[in-house]
Amino acid sequence: MTNTKIFTKYFLILAAILIFSTAVNAAPSLSLIYVIQQGDTLSEIAADYDVEIEQLKAENNISNLADIKMGDELVIPKKLVKKDQKETETLFSDFKTRKEELSFSINTHYAARINPGHQAPDIDKIPEDKIIDYYVGPGDTLYDLARDFSTTIGTILALNDKDNSYLRSGEKIRLPIHNLTSHQILNHRVSKQELDLLARAIYGESRGEPYVGQVAVAAVIINRVLSRQFPNTFAQVIYQGGQFSAVSDGQINLTPNQTAYRAAREALNGSDPTNGALYFYNPRTATRVSFFEGRRVITKIGDHVFVE
Structure with a gap:
């Protein structure tokens, strides 16, 4: 091998090392x-x-x-x-x-x-009745929605045939609810009209009660909607005959304040100071005290007693 070839060989090796070193740095x-x-x-x-x-x-x-x-x-x-x-x-x-x-x-x-072990989502296994239409709100992101609906970003993308994470405020997308509890599903499905009705019921029944007592009244109504013992809509539960004094005396039609709305949202988000109560009453004003006497008392908040 000539000196020229040897020099050329080592020059190329040195150049390769320098290029690699520069790329790394x-x-x-x-x-x-x-x-x-x-x-x-x-x-x-x-x-x-x-x-x-x-x-x-x-x-x-x-x-x-x-x-x-x-x-x-x-x-x-x-x-x-x-x-x-x-x-x-x-x-x-x-x-x-x-x-x-x-x-x-x-x-x-x-x-x-x-995400170790990540697999392509199999959306065919999600029942159609476990998918809801959701309207994107300001600030919504795929990360937030995946967390709130206990699912993955990939599943949301697949359900909506999306290949990017762009969301437009007001856009209607499909979201799965098969991993949610019945309470979480109710929260995601509640309409503005139902929220208004719940707030009116809270205001009519408990506006003089402490805030936690107002959340408790909301929780009782929600517990009834979720219970097999009662109808499964807010309107049917609240307007069921002889159940709520606010309906009987017309206070259900009063305009609720922001505290009532806040109590409604807190209860919808899962807060239940009553630990599952289905009834409440004021011992000083109730006309059917005998009906409640046979039921287990869970707690007392303000003037209301909450029972199973």
């Missing part, structure tokens, strides 16, 4: 962010990524293990990304295959969101 800093899924615990996530729980808490400013919830994002500490290095390399290679869609800037930090 110019590459953006990537960090891993794990999106919390339903059922995840901090200890399981820490174990999966070979990280101490205290490291994970410190990295994400978590003071209480109960602080994490589905849809939240956890930064995985950089030095201990994953036990299996090949899995990490595979993760970042996915970004290289999409280079035509991504543009990285030097000295910029990027986050790779990952």
Whole structure:
């Protein structure tokens, strides 16, 4: 081999090393962010990524293990990304295959969101009667909706045949409710007219009661709507004969104040100071005290006694 060929060979090797070194130094800093899924615990996530729980808490400013919830994002500490290095390399290679869609800037930090074991959602298994129409409100995001409806972003995208996360205020989209409790479903399905009626019932029955007592009255009405012992709509429950004095004396038609609306929304969101009561009465003014005497008293709030 001539000296010229030897020189050329080593020159090319040196050039390749310099180019590779420059590419590495110019590459953006990537960090891993794990999106919390339903059922995840901090200890399981820490174990999966070979990280101490205290490291994970410190990295994400978590003071209480109960602080994490589905849809939240956890930064995985950089030095201990994953036990299996090949899995990490595979993760970042996915970004290289999409280079035509991504543009990285030097000295910029990027986050790779990952969901281990992610599978394409099978929306065919969701019954049609477990899907509702939802109108996007100001500030709604796919992360928020996925968390509120106990589902995944992928499922929402698939249900609406979307290939991007753009949401327009007022847009009608389909959302699944098969993972929600009956109370959560009721909350998502309640109409403005039903909210108004509930607020009027609260105002007519308990406007002189402490705020928690007003929430309790709302909770009783909601418990009845959800109970098999009563009709399943707000109008039918509230206007059922002989059940609420506010209907009998016409106070149901009074205009409710904002406190009544706030109590209605709090009860719809799950607050129940009565722990499941289906009845309430004021011992000083009730005309059918004997009807309540055989029932178990759950609690007393203000002037009202709440019973099963």
